[in-house]
Amino acid sequence: METLSEYLKIGFLPFIISLVAVWILHPQIIKVALLKEIVDTPNARKLQKEPVPILGGVAVFFGIFMSLMFSNIVIECSELFILLTAMLLMLYIGAIDDVLDISPQARLAAQIGAALVLVYLGNGYVVADLMGLFGIGALPEWAAVPLSVFAIVGIINATNLIDGVDGLSSGFGMMACLIFSVVFFNLDDVPMVVLSAATLGALLLFFLHNVFGKSSKMFIGDSGTLTLGIIMAAGVTRIISQVQTPGAALFEREWASVIPFTLAVLAIPVFDTVRVMLTRMLHHKSPFHPDKTHLHHMFIDLGFSHVITTVCVLTLNTLVIGIWTLSYYAGLTPDAQTIVVVATATLVTAGLYQGVELFKRRYPERYARTAERIRRSQPKRDGWMLVAQRIIDRI
Numbered sequence: 001m002e003t004l005s006e007y008l009k010i011g012f013l014p015f016i017i018s019l020v021a022v023w024i025l026h027p028q029i030i031k032v033a034l035l036k037e038i039v040d041t042p043n044a045r046k047l048q049k050e051p052v053p054i055l056g057g058v059a060v061f062f063g064i065f066m067s068l069m070f071s072n073i074v075i076e077c078s079e080l081f082i083l084l085t086a087m088l089l090m091l092y093i094g095a096i097d098d099v100l101d102i103s104p105q106a107r108l109a110a111q112i113g114a115a116l117v118l119v120y121l122g123n124g125y126v127v128a129d130l131m132g133l134f135g136i137g138a139l140p141e142w143a144a145v146p147l148s149v150f151a152i153v154g155i156i157n158a159t160n161l162i163d164g165v166d167g168l169s170s171g172f173g174m175m176a177c178l179i180f181s182v183v184f185f186n187l188d189d190v191p192m193v194v195l196s197a198a199t200l201g202a203l204l205l206f207f208l209h210n211v212f213g214k215s216s217k218m219f220i221g222d223s224g225t226l227t228l229g230i231i232m233a234a235g236v237t238r239i240i241s242q243v244q245t246p247g248a249a250l251f252e253r254e255w256a257s258v259i260p261f262t263l264a265v266l267a268i269p270v271f272d273t274v275r276v277m278l279t280r281m282l283h284h285k286s287p288f289h290p291d292k293t294h295l296h297h298m299f300i301d302l303g304f305s306h307v308i309t310t311v312c313v314l315t316l317n318t319l320v321i322g323i324w325t326l327s328y329y330a331g332l333t334p335d336a337q338t339i340v341v342v343a344t345a346t347l348v349t350a351g352l353y354q355g356v357e358l359f360k361r362r363y364p365e366r367y368a369r370t371a372e373r374i375r376r377s378q379p380k381r382d383g384w385m386l387v388a389q390r391i392i393d394r395i
Contacts, residue, residue, distance in 0.1 A: 007185050010075065011197035018067035018201035023395065024211060026059045030218055036319075038099055040219050052217055054098050057224025058280040060170075061091045063202030068194065077083060077191035082122040083234050085149065086114040090156070090230045094223030095129045106287040107226075108153070113153035114230055116236070119145055129257035133334050143231050148237060155236060156229030156268035161276070162313075163225045164296045166306035167211040170203045170220060171314055173228045176265055177203070180235045187242055199231055211307055212385070212392045258335035260341045264324035267345040268295065268317040275350045298353050303375030316348045 032052030033039060040054040065084065072078055093110040096102055118125040128144040130136040139147065163169035181196035204222075209216045220228075243258040263270070272295045278286035292301075295316075299309040318342060327340045360367040381384060 006233070007182070007193075009341060010117040010185065010190060010193050011181055012069040014194045014198040015071050015076065015201035018198040019205055021066040022059050022063035022105035022202050022205045025062050025206065027216065029055050029059050030055070030216065033218070040221070052219050054221040055095070055223065056210065056218040056220040056228055057091060057094055057098075057222070059218070059250070060199075060202045060206055060220065060224050060229050061087065064195070064198045064233035065203075067198035067201065071194050071198065074131055075190060075194055077194045078125070079123055080191050080195055082117065083125075083195070083230075086122075086230050086234075086349075087227050088119045089114045089117070091223050094221060094226040098221040098223055104286070111153045111156050111226070112149060114156075115233070117148040117371070118152060118230075118234060119148050122234075124241045125152070127237055127240050128258065129241075131334075133256040133259055133338065151237065152233040154270070154273075155233035155266060158266065158273040159229035159232050160222060160225040161273050161294065162269045162296070163220060164294055164376045165300065166208055166311045167310040168296055168313060169225050169228060170207040170210060171310050172269065172317065173232070174200055174203045174207065175314060175317070176232055178264055180239070183239055184235075187239070189238065189242060192238055192394075195231065196235070199228075203228075208392050212388045214389050214393055216393045217395075232266065236266065249317075254328075254334050257328055257337055260324055260334060260337040261328075263338065263345070264321045264341045265317075267311055267320040268349060269339065271345040271349040272353075275353065295349055298356055301371065302356065303371040303373070303378065305378040308378060316352075320344050320348065347349055 030053050037051075038055055039051035040192065041051050066085070068077060068080060068084065068148060089110060091104070093107060097107060126144055126148045127139070128141075128148075129138045158170065159172075177196045177200040181193050181200065184190075184192040184196060206218070206220065207286045209218060210220065240258055240264060243255055276291075276293055279288050280287050280291070287337060296313055298308050299312055300306075304312065323344050324337060324341050327337045344383065381389065
């Protein structure tokens, strides 16, 4: 109970500050976005039917920034300045992309730049030791730096590409930040607990507007997903680099278990992105070529609503985390845990997607009937959903 009290003491203030900051700024950003026509316009690839403001990432970043600034008065977290700088770079590039559509090459260059900022100027964002996983221990700098940059850029892109239906990227971010906050608390990494709590608070109010709002609805945009991606990447690399800290209670039995753990937390974004990019390259297309082949598109095509699609995807990710947890407490080696996580994540992404596609090709009429039944069973925006919409639109 004392541990829970300490955890809440650290996390409650940054959570509340970011929540209130987003509550204040959100309606103002919607007005600006509509006035300047900074909206996501429907097209053949988009899932919405009307233009929607696309500056939600600015509100989320503002909430996190204000939370860190005021929380630093009572909780020392000034070392997050470097990470905040990398976040600002991602926010800037993402906002430009939302408004002007910059090239994938320019986005990638900015992501590599942000990764290098963390690796060379930050504290604890380098994967320098795999702790014996598959026989690999400490890494020389020439290997650790490229591996860390590759991991950070990969996680940023995976987080960015999962954004396709209402609530998915923000819901995933909230789930990951809640888990990371507990892990960082156990590692006695107070600044990262503060960041996780601040991000959770900023995303929560945005999530409610994004999922339930109508006049207050706003997309998080590339500015938000790229910012969220650098936070996820920083969390993963920081956990891996700090888990061997003397006295750390988490993963004490098998330190290398932290690697399959972080892989499980990011399972759906990472493995679905890998599947989509490999498929595009096999069809002689750019891995960044936009299409509608992500896992969330499959659920939408099956007739699921945005909300239920988000629930389904997050449930699948939670399933992977649960199976990793069972493998850890069953005493499996870190190597075996990694294999279990990779196999499970591949099954619930590539396996599920290809299975549904095979069903669609072989039995098109049955697929159509199934999709129609699912579509009719989805919750309508009436009753409690309409009440929730009216409340969210007013706050």
